Amino acid sequence: MKKYVTVRMGSYVSFFYDKKAAVVIAAFGAAAVLLFLISIGSGEMRISPLEAAAALLGYGEEIHQTVILTFRLPRVLVAWLAGMALAAAGAILQGMVRNPLASPDVLGITGGAAAAVVAFLALFSDENNSLTVSIHWLPLAAFLGATAAAWFVYMLAWKNGLAPLRLVLIGIGISALMQALTTLLMIVGPIYRASQANVWITGSVYGASWQHVSFMAPSIIGLLLMAMLAARHVNVQELGGELAIGLGSAVERQRLGLVLLSTALTGGAVAFAGGIGFVGLMAPHMARRLVGSAFGALLPTAALLGGVLVMGADLAGRMLLAPTEIPAGVFTAALGAPYFIYLLYQSRKA
Amino acid sequence: MLATNRQKAFGLIGLFILLLTAMWMSVVYGYTDTNWRQAIAALIDNNGSNAHLVVATVRLPRALIAAAVGASLAMAGALMQALTRNPLASPGIFGINAGAGFFIVVMVTFFSISSLQMLSWVAFIGAAAAAAIVFVISAAGKDGLTPLKMTLAGTAVAALFASLTQGMLAMNEKALEEVLFWLAGSVAGRKLELLAAVFPYLAAAWLGAMLLARHVNILMMGDDVAKGLGQRTNVIKAAAALLVVLLAGGSVAVAGPIGFIGIMVPHMARALAGIDHRWLLPYCALLGGILLLAADIGARYVLMPREVPVGIVTALIGVPFFVYIARRGITAK
Numbered sequence: 169m170k171k172y173v174t175v176r177m178g179s180y181v182s183f184f185y186d187k188k189a190a191v192v193i194a195a196f197g198a199a200a201v202l203l204f205l206i207s208i209g210s211g212e213m214r215i216s217p218l219e220a221a222a223a224l225l226g227y228g229e230e231i232h233q234t235v236i237l238t239f240r241l242p243r244v245l246v247a248w249l250a251g252m253a254l255a256a257a258g259a260i261l262q263g264m265v266r267n268p269l270a271s272p273d274v275l276g277i278t279g280g281a282a283a284a285v286v287a288f289l290a291l292f293s294d295e296n297n298s299l300t301v302s303i304h305w306l307p308l309a310a311f312l313g314a315t316a317a318a319w320f321v322y323m324l325a326w327k328n329g330l331a332p333l334r335l336v337l338i339g340i341g342i343s344a345l346m347q348a349l350t351t352l353l354m355i356v357g358p359i360y361r362a363s364q365a366n367v368w369i370t371g372s373v374y375g376a377s378w379q380h381v382s383f384m385a386p387s388i389i390g391l392l393l394m395a396m397l398a399a400r401h402v403n404v405q406e407l408g409g410e411l412a413i414g415l416g417s418a419v420e421r422q423r424l425g426l427v428l429l430s431t432a433l434t435g436g437a438v439a440f441a442g443g444i445g446f447v448g449l450m451a452p453h454m455a456r457r458l459v460g461s462a463f464g465a466l467l468p469t470a471a472l473l474g475g476v477l478v479m480g481a482d483l484a485g486r487m488l489l490a491p492t493e494i495p496a497g498v499f500t501a502a503l504g505a506p507y508f509i510y511l512l513y514q515s516r517k518a
Numbered sequence: 519m520l521a522t523n524r525q526k527a528f529g530l531i532g533l534f535i536l537l538l539t540a541m542w543m544s545v546v547y548g549y550t551d552t553n554w555r556q557a558i559a560a561l562i563d564n565n566g567s568n569a570h571l572v573v574a575t576v577r578l579p580r581a582l583i584a585a586a587v588g589a590s591l592a593m594a595g596a597l598m599q600a601l602t603r604n605p606l607a608s609p610g611i612f613g614i615n616a617g618a619g620f621f622i623v624v625m626v627t628f629f630s631i632s633s634l635q636m637l638s639w640v641a642f643i644g645a646a647a648a649a650a651i652v653f654v655i656s657a658a659g660k661d662g663l664t665p666l667k668m669t670l671a672g673t674a675v676a677a678l679f680a681s682l683t684q685g686m687l688a689m690n691e692k693a694l695e696e697v698l699f700w701l702a703g704s705v706a707g708r709k710l711e712l713l714a715a716v717f718p719y720l721a722a723a724w725l726g727a728m729l730l731a732r733h734v735n736i737l738m739m740g741d742d743v744a745k746g747l748g749q750r751t752n753v754i755k756a757a758a759a760l761l762v763v764l765l766a767g768g769s770v771a772v773a774g775p776i777g778f779i780g781i782m783v784p785h786m787a788r789a790l791a792g793i794d795h796r797w798l799l800p801y802c803a804l805l806g807g808i809l810l811l812a813a814d815i816g817a818r819y820v821l822m823p824r825e826v827p828v829g830i831v832t833a834l835i836g837v838p839f840f841v842y843i844a845r846r847g848i849t850a851k
Contacts, residue, residue: 269670273677324841333666337606337844340673341837344777348833351702352826445681489689498685505678509655512670 175464189465192458196472203476204248207483208240212491246376247482247496248475249388250441251451254278255474256395257430257437258448259455259467263402264426267332268511271449272434275339276317278445279346281431281438284313286353304383311435317342318431372495373441373482380440391433392471398426399463406461444481444497446504447474453511477503520790526797529790533804537585540811544581545573548818552577579710584814584828585807586713587705587769588779590720592806593727593799594765595780596787597758600734600795604665605843608780609645609766612668613675615775617648618767619701620679627686634715638771642719645767649759651675703776703829705814716768723764724803730757731795738793776829778836779806785843 173187202217208224209215215223215232222228223236258271272278288309292301321342325335401422404412412419437444455470481499488494520526545557552560552569559565560573591609598607609615621644625631631640652675656668683701733754736744744751769776787801813831820826 274673324845327845334844334847337666337669338841340611340669341840341844344833344840345837348830348837352830355702355824355826356821445677492689494685494689498681501678501681505674505681508674508677509671512667512674513655513658 189459189462189469193465193468193472196469196476200248200472200476200479203479203483204244207244207247207479208236210483210487211235211240242378242381243373243376243482244479245381246384246440247373247478249381249384250373250437250444251447251474251476251478252392252471253388253433253437253474254444254447254478255451255455255470256392256467257433258474259452259463259470260395260398260402260426260430260433261448262452263406263461263463263466264423265332265335266406266408267336268453269336269449269508270332270339271446271452272314272430273343273443273445273448274336276321276342276346277314277431277434278438278443278448279343279350280317280320281310281314281435282443283346283349283353284309284316284435285439286350287313290353290356307383307387307436307439310439311432314431314435314438315428317346318427322427372485372493372497373478374493374495376440384436384440388433388436391429391436395429395433395467396464398422398429399467402426402463402467406463441478442495442497444478445501446508447477447500449511450500450504450507451477453507520792526791530797530800530804533801533808537804537807537811540808540815541581541585544584544811544815545577547815548577549823576707579708579713580705580814581811582710583708583713583772584705584811586717586720587773587776588783588806588808588810589803590723590765590769590806591776591779591810592783592787592802593724594762594769596784596795596799596802597727597734597762597765598780599784600738601755601758601762602665602668603738604668605785605846606665606669606781606840608778609762609769610775610777610780611676612652612672613648613679614645614652614762614766615703615770615777616676616679616683617651618642618644618770619775620644620683621647622771623683623686623701627689634712638716638719638768641716641771642763642767645770646763648675648679649763653759701774702827703774703832704817704825704827705773705810706817706825706828708772712772716771719764720768723761723768726757726761727765727799728796730754730761731799734758734795735793738795774827774829776810776832778832778840779810781843782836782839783809785839 173190205217205220209217209220213231213235215236219228219232220236223232224241226233254272257277261270261272261275262268264270285306288306321335321339324342325331325338327334404415405419405422405426407415434448451474452466452470455466455473459465459469477500478496481496481503484499485494485496520529542554542557546552546554550569550572552573556569557573557577560570561578564570564574594614595608598609598612599605601607618641621640622637625637625640631637652668652672655671655675656664687701733749736747736749737751737754737758739747741751744754766780783802783806784798787798787805790805791797791801810828810832813835814828817826817828817831820831
């Protein structure tokens, strides 16, 4: 029995993966579905997973359908999508920078998106805290903020090439700058009064609506598909710049494309779910442990894992101290920071 | 760079005059403009008028707090940089500010503690806990304590504490507005009693740092040399770490986590006074006070009539500096 399966569709899609990876991906897919059903059934009104599934399909009690379809489903979907997007962005960055410590948070990309979102809310809010422009522009703002931060970090870290560690250090600096800007904007803008802004900065899917989902789902799913198409480029990038050039890759152009892709994913997640930290760092790592670093398998595993992480963090935040809600970002950070430290402990060359 | 001791002494006197000038400006300028006549009158013969009240209850405490906190953070940074041989070491980057902030918010949220004395102790404990965690984490692992590992471990610990703090605030909406401002780091609206509560510790730490300066110089030559010269390096290191905790913990208790002073000032002081800690530490103290006073005065004018927490101003000035040092490269030991 062959260990690897090659997948080729036309001339653009081609990757191979461990058969084990298929099993792992299927398992995580199943876990995601199960967690999804538990999550939409949990809260003040408990609904069993079976009843939840029935309600989703349009059967079961009417009140269940209302609670699930109107309130819980959009929230859980936003959590899931945000987790997938952040994990995929992290996987792309880690592959490209070839540093396990790279992630959208550490490189300041999340911070840039958050600053841009707060700027957007501060600039386009009226006296009553309602937006004066369509919320559909919010993801664009987040993307621009993420891109600007990424560009800054990239430019400042460049010095006869891009040493990964310098990149991480500069990223830490730019993160701090973005944090300062965010706090500044929160004080300037009318949202300073709304404590929701603080919840949002920490990372929460509280109050997500179908409006969010309808905008978020197509863009995130589209970007994830693009990431799958780019998988083979990441594989080559991971060999290092010189070898990649030797293999005939247009390295710099691909890097630019990959950076844009991961900033877009980060921006989309941050725009709707706030600064949920450490998912982009943790999920790709755990996925690499499970399925190895061939990107065609790594990316879907990481994405599913990220979705499960954020859904789980949101669920824990809702249930643990109910009726008080703890933002999902608190849990991801509580898990992620020790994990980051563990990675640090593990890394041979510091 | 000032070469002879005579020049350095004159430099110190110059900086001291500059510090007094900055304090005077801090008292006089702001939303309610006063002048020096009124300021002096407010202190000697306070007639209860609006201007006099502003000077005595708001401006003067603020100027004193800014000077003390700036000096303490800068000295803490200098000691940490010497101790770890890491040019990026500072209370902010190593999670000490965030740790102290976290402990304070926990105490306020869950135990409703508001006694200033208690809070300053909590800040010290938080600072010590964060420092210990970062130290243990970066000492573990295959190649021991490298500057880079310390920086990264510090960042992770800081992120963890900051996130937990944010989470608690999100749950406790009432406390949010006040504490948010405090968490951003500010010397505005702080009462003089707050400074009085920690001043003994800060003053003891300044004195202790000066007494330790000679030993730190020897320690800088490397552990082996220091030991060869008869130094009990572990005692000196422990003493320096205690001083860092007192300086940083006390600062956070008064002003919240103000970042980047601890990184920037020691580098500036080294450029001026060289690497002898007997000169470096007093230079740090004066420069730190001046820088924080200046940042605080600037913070009043950015968004007049509203004020910006000074921690944001120091981050805006400090990040380019941080980037510059990171670009120059930190050497892995």
